[in-house]
Amino acid sequence: MSDPRIALCPGSFDPLTLGHEDVVRRALAFADRVVVAVSHSPTTAKQAMFTVEERVEMIREAFAGEPRVEAAAFQGLLVDFARRRGASLVVRGVRGGVDWEYESQMAVMNRRLLSTLETVILPGDPMHAHVSSTLVRQIAGLGGDVAPFLSPAVLRRVRTRAAT
Amino acid sequence: MSDPRIALCPGSFDPLTLGHEDVVRRALAFADRVVVAVSHSPTTAKQAMFTVEERVEMIREAFAGEPRVEAAAFQGLLVDFARRRGASLVVRGVRGGVDWEYESQMAVMNRRLLSTLETVILPGDPMHAHVSSTLVRQIAGLGGDVAPFLSPAVLRRVRTRAAT
Amino acid sequence: MSDPRIALCPGSFDPLTLGHEDVVRRALAFADRVVVAVSHSPTTAKQAMFTVEERVEMIREAFAGEPRVEAAAFQGLLVDFARRRGASLVVRGVRGGVDWEYESQMAVMNRRLLSTLETVILPGDPMHAHVSSTLVRQIAGLGGDVAPFLSPAVLRRVRTRAAT
Amino acid sequence: MSDPRIALCPGSFDPLTLGHEDVVRRALAFADRVVVAVSHSPTTAKQAMFTVEERVEMIREAFAGEPRVEAAAFQGLLVDFARRRGASLVVRGVRGGVDWEYESQMAVMNRRLLSTLETVILPGDPMHAHVSSTLVRQIAGLGGDVAPFLSPAVLRRVRTRAAT
Amino acid sequence: MSDPRIALCPGSFDPLTLGHEDVVRRALAFADRVVVAVSHSPTTAKQAMFTVEERVEMIREAFAGEPRVEAAAFQGLLVDFARRRGASLVVRGVRGGVDWEYESQMAVMNRRLLSTLETVILPGDPMHAHVSSTLVRQIAGLGGDVAPFLSPAVLRRVRTRAAT
Amino acid sequence: MSDPRIALCPGSFDPLTLGHEDVVRRALAFADRVVVAVSHSPTTAKQAMFTVEERVEMIREAFAGEPRVEAAAFQGLLVDFARRRGASLVVRGVRGGVDWEYESQMAVMNRRLLSTLETVILPGDPMHAHVSSTLVRQIAGLGGDVAPFLSPAVLRRVRTRAAT
Numbered sequence: 011m012s013d014p015r016i017a018l019c020p021g022s023f024d025p026l027t028l029g030h031e032d033v034v035r036r037a038l039a040f041a042d043r044v045v046v047a048v049s050h051s052p053t054t055a056k057q058a059m060f061t062v063e064e065r066v067e068m069i070r071e072a073f074a075g076e077p078r079v080e081a082a083a084f085q086g087l088l089v090d091f092a093r094r095r096g097a098s099l100v101v102r103g104v105r106g107g108v109d110w111e112y113e114s115q116m117a118v119m120n121r122r123l124l125s126t127l128e129t130v131i132l133p134g135d136p137m138h139a140h141v142s143s144t145l146v147r148q149i150a151g152l153g154g155d156v157a158p159f160l161s162p163a164v165l166r167r168v169r170t171r172a173a174t
Numbered sequence: 175m176s177d178p179r180i181a182l183c184p185g186s187f188d189p190l191t192l193g194h195e196d197v198v199r200r201a202l203a204f205a206d207r208v209v210v211a212v213s214h215s216p217t218t219a220k221q222a223m224f225t226v227e228e229r230v231e232m233i234r235e236a237f238a239g240e241p242r243v244e245a246a247a248f249q250g251l252l253v254d255f256a257r258r259r260g261a262s263l264v265v266r267g268v269r270g271g272v273d274w275e276y277e278s279q280m281a282v283m284n285r286r287l288l289s290t291l292e293t294v295i296l297p298g299d300p301m302h303a304h305v306s307s308t309l310v311r312q313i314a315g316l317g318g319d320v321a322p323f324l325s326p327a328v329l330r331r332v333r334t335r336a337a338t
Numbered sequence: 339m340s341d342p343r344i345a346l347c348p349g350s351f352d353p354l355t356l357g358h359e360d361v362v363r364r365a366l367a368f369a370d371r372v373v374v375a376v377s378h379s380p381t382t383a384k385q386a387m388f389t390v391e392e393r394v395e396m397i398r399e400a401f402a403g404e405p406r407v408e409a410a411a412f413q414g415l416l417v418d419f420a421r422r423r424g425a426s427l428v429v430r431g432v433r434g435g436v437d438w439e440y441e442s443q444m445a446v447m448n449r450r451l452l453s454t455l456e457t458v459i460l461p462g463d464p465m466h467a468h469v470s471s472t473l474v475r476q477i478a479g480l481g482g483d484v485a486p487f488l489s490p491a492v493l494r495r496v497r498t499r500a501a502t
Numbered sequence: 503m504s505d506p507r508i509a510l511c512p513g514s515f516d517p518l519t520l521g522h523e524d525v526v527r528r529a530l531a532f533a534d535r536v537v538v539a540v541s542h543s544p545t546t547a548k549q550a551m552f553t554v555e556e557r558v559e560m561i562r563e564a565f566a567g568e569p570r571v572e573a574a575a576f577q578g579l580l581v582d583f584a585r586r587r588g589a590s591l592v593v594r595g596v597r598g599g600v601d602w603e604y605e606s607q608m609a610v611m612n613r614r615l616l617s618t619l620e621t622v623i624l625p626g627d628p629m630h631a632h633v634s635s636t637l638v639r640q641i642a643g644l645g646g647d648v649a650p651f652l653s654p655a656v657l658r659r660v661r662t663r664a665a666t
Numbered sequence: 667m668s669d670p671r672i673a674l675c676p677g678s679f680d681p682l683t684l685g686h687e688d689v690v691r692r693a694l695a696f697a698d699r700v701v702v703a704v705s706h707s708p709t710t711a712k713q714a715m716f717t718v719e720e721r722v723e724m725i726r727e728a729f730a731g732e733p734r735v736e737a738a739a740f741q742g743l744l745v746d747f748a749r750r751r752g753a754s755l756v757v758r759g760v761r762g763g764v765d766w767e768y769e770s771q772m773a774v775m776n777r778r779l780l781s782t783l784e785t786v787i788l789p790g791d792p793m794h795a796h797v798s799s800t801l802v803r804q805i806a807g808l809g810g811d812v813a814p815f816l817s818p819a820v821l822r823r824v825r826t827r828a829a830t
Numbered sequence: 831m832s833d834p835r836i837a838l839c840p841g842s843f844d845p846l847t848l849g850h851e852d853v854v855r856r857a858l859a860f861a862d863r864v865v866v867a868v869s870h871s872p873t874t875a876k877q878a879m880f881t882v883e884e885r886v887e888m889i890r891e892a893f894a895g896e897p898r899v900e901a902a903a904f905q906g907l908l909v910d911f912a913r914r915r916g917a918s919l920v921v922r923g924v925r926g927g928v929d930w931e932y933e934s935q936m937a938v939m940n941r942r943l944l945s946t947l948e949t950v951i952l953p954g955d956p957m958h959a960h961v962s963s964t965l966v967r968q969i970a971g972l973g974g975d976v977a978p979f980l981s982p983a984v985l986r987r988v989r990t991r992a993a994t
Binding site: 015017036039040041098099104107110111113114117118128129130131132133134135136 | 179181200203204205262263268271274275277278281282292293294295296297298299300
């Protein structure tokens with residue numbers, strides 16, 4: 011029996027959007043297990059809406075009904091995290107050509123750092139292709155309604171946070 | 175025990191390049207079985223270098239040592255072929271932003287036609303990102319050396335064809 | 339009282355898709371009158387699904403309830419047609435970066451040919467951004483279901499045509 | 503008699519360039535009134551060359567002879583400002599494919615937040631497509647000549663500012 | 667004394683536009699000699715406006731005053747022509763991102779075929795970035811005025827041809 | 831005898847990568863002399879890995895065997911530095927479409943500021959197209975192996991720096 015295929019979905023997920031959730035669910039079509047991997051990025055920590063721990067929690071809530079998805083935080087290089095977790099795949103949703111260019115360069119870079127790590131790119135669902143965590147933070151921060159872009163558990167957290 | 179994951183690598187493969195072979199091999203990282211699916215495209219048949227049957231044969235030769243890869247020709251819609259073969263994935267290598275845009279639109283279209291069919295995009299290996307079947311046909315037709323772009327079995331066929 | 343603002347929506351419309359209809363309706367937000375202008379393109383006439391006259395008719399049917407929209411065929415340069423119709427605007431929907439580049443070059447060219455002719459570009463609705471007349475013709479030709487991409491009157495014509 | 507069509511030209515305009523002025527003037531081809539809307543963006547305020555109030559003044563000076571153009575500052579969401587002003591259009595000039603991608607995503611986002619708000623994109627005039635406020639600030643800050651990129655009133659202010 | 671640096675400006679030049687002329691003149695900034703190389707492309711010959719011989723003549727006329735520019739026709743691979751002429755550079759003007767992607771792939775391909783052949787890309791002058799031979803042929807064929815896009819000698823030939 | 835052609839390769843080179851070195855070497859195909867010009871960019875100085883002086887030194891080391899290459903730091907506008915050094919060319923390597931768009935806009939801007947300054951763009955070698963100084967700093971900072979992206983002298987400096 012072969013080893014399970016473990017895919018990483020790395021990102022900052024500040025917060026997790028419906029676009030992210032869509033990518034994670036679609037990754038289950040070709041991975042046995044998906045690890046949603048929240049990166050610590052200290053340089054942007056001060057503008058963050060949620061701590062890394064909160065983001066891990068919100069991912070767990072959002073995928074509570076899906077035993078093949080787990081959430082984890084990581085520091086350092088993605089390739090090192092992949093090695094530690096035995097992951098053979100990185101999955102990234104891409105919304106447009108600018109995203110694509112960045113992701114394809116990262117994919118090549120990561121393969122040079124760890125030759126067994128394959129990056130697969132999922133074209134973003136058109137319903138979510140205009141949504142990003144950054145926009146959600148901006149809109150919420152300016153008092154706008156972000157309900158169309160977030161699942162209920164995440165929305166509740168964002169509203170609580172934006173109100174404080 | 176779950177069903178095997180079958181991925182289609184569709185294309186015209188006239189001829190199969192090292193870039194194609196790289197994509198097929200990488201698809202084995204997340205698919206149990208890869209069907210290299212040669213499309214009949216009658217409108218371009220007159221400029222073809224090889225018949226669809228010859229292309230299927232050359233793919234079989236190139237992957238003779240890899241039992242998880244098979245070659246097949248198909249006519250009609252890709253989604254219908256995917257249904258017939260029980261495939262849940264389409265895999266496409268992408269070389270640049272223009273390619274990406276086309277493939278991401280096709281991916282959305284195919285999901286609308288068959289909601290269970292997921293398209294995953296593999297960023298082309300940089301060593302092959304400038305190679306296309308069209309360029310290979312042009313270079314071979316003008317007497318150039320296409321050895322760097324083709325595996326031995328394919329090269330032999332192209333040389334024989336170009337010489338006639 | 340100022341002259342009415344007349345906008346041209348040029349294209350081949352073979353056939354009119356829901357993406358086209360969306361662009362025409364959105365153009366009414368800033369134009370008093372929209373002329374859906376079907377271009378004769380003799381070089382591609384042989385692959386056409388519908389004659390220019392049929393396309394004009396199907397546009398009239400689709401916009402039968404909207405008195406501010408009319409359909410017309412034109413030959414020759416778009417700028418000459420704009421002059422004859424007193425149009426000051428060209429409206430084009432754009433689906434992606436490749437489209438955008440082409441359209442922005444055409445916009446500059448048309449302004450050099452007729453300095454009063456302004457081109458405005460509407461970002462395609464994400465629900466339609468993967469739909470094109472070419473894809474609809476291909477899918478219909480291969481027996482696929484194009485109902486999600488066409489309004490009822492157009493769909494009826496396409497099904498009749500594809501069946502013959 | 504129908505309501506006047508009010509278009510917003512949002513931006514930071516730090517400073518207003520000839521490229522911006524061209525877009526505003528072209529918007530008058532399809533809008534009855536254009537509101538040049540200067541956004542407060544507190545995060546970048548520290549690198550600003552001009553205060554928001556100064557930018558509003560310089561826009562008023564530049565369009566002093568055009569009664570259909572007005573200048574205003576806004577805070578918060580663009581869609582809220584559009585609601586308050588009764589604007590039905592957002593107009594954005596676009597210089598290249600990267601710009602286009604960003605603007606088309608914002609256009610979709612804004613329509614989801616306010617379904618009656620249409621974004622129209624004007625391809626940048628080639629004479630101005632390489633000019634941005636950021637570049638003007640950099641060049642002026644390094645002692646370069648920015649006369650080709652600014653109208654006289656703006657240039658006078660930039661020179662005064664750069665000299666201090 | 668070192669060998670002169672010879673640059674090729676390859677293309678179909680059907681007809682030579684002001685955009686082409688600009689690229690050739692700019693190439694003289696870094697090449698000792700520029701060979702404007704007209705490719706025979708038999709597949710498109712039937713839609714051609716001018717024969718290859720006529721195109722060579724019109725290039726000679728346009729650069730009659732510039733002894734460092736010559737015109738030549740070539741068949742076969744560009745790299746073979748470069749070898750025969752002792753050229754070390756290929757120069758291509760690029761108008762947009764789609765062009766760029768194509769040219770950068772060709773540049774890599776040509777270096778793989780001839781490692782000493784360097785391709786340099788000149789960003790198109792904004793005044794000409796919307797002009798292409800294809801558009802000139804279309805506009806002239808439809809009776810439009812192509813004077814802004816061509817130098818006098820070329821314009822005279824195009825008018826004579828379009829009138830027949 | 832004509833003046834030597836001097837080309838500038840401007841950048842921040844923090845650190846010099848194999849991609850940079852490749853561009854500099856290829857520039858020698860059409861320039862008599864290449865000045866690798868390290869820009870002071872005070873706003874990003876705090877995140878810098880190396881001082882400008884250290885970067886100049888590492889460039890000198892890397893090109894110690896190539897008398898036609900020199901390294902220099904500059905402040906202020908590139909066009910002013912070009913004037914002082916008598917340079918007629920700017921050479922930039924470009925990795926993808928996003929880069930290209932930025933560089934082509936800078937090229938037009940620089941020609942407007944100094945009409946004799948030509949920018950030539952070299953398509954990045956595919957082996958290096960995913961490498962950037964920013965990525966190298968990130969990977970080194972996270973303890974990754976950057977040996978594949980740097981020449982030996984640079985690598986030694988980066989390792990020493992990363993260890994402190």
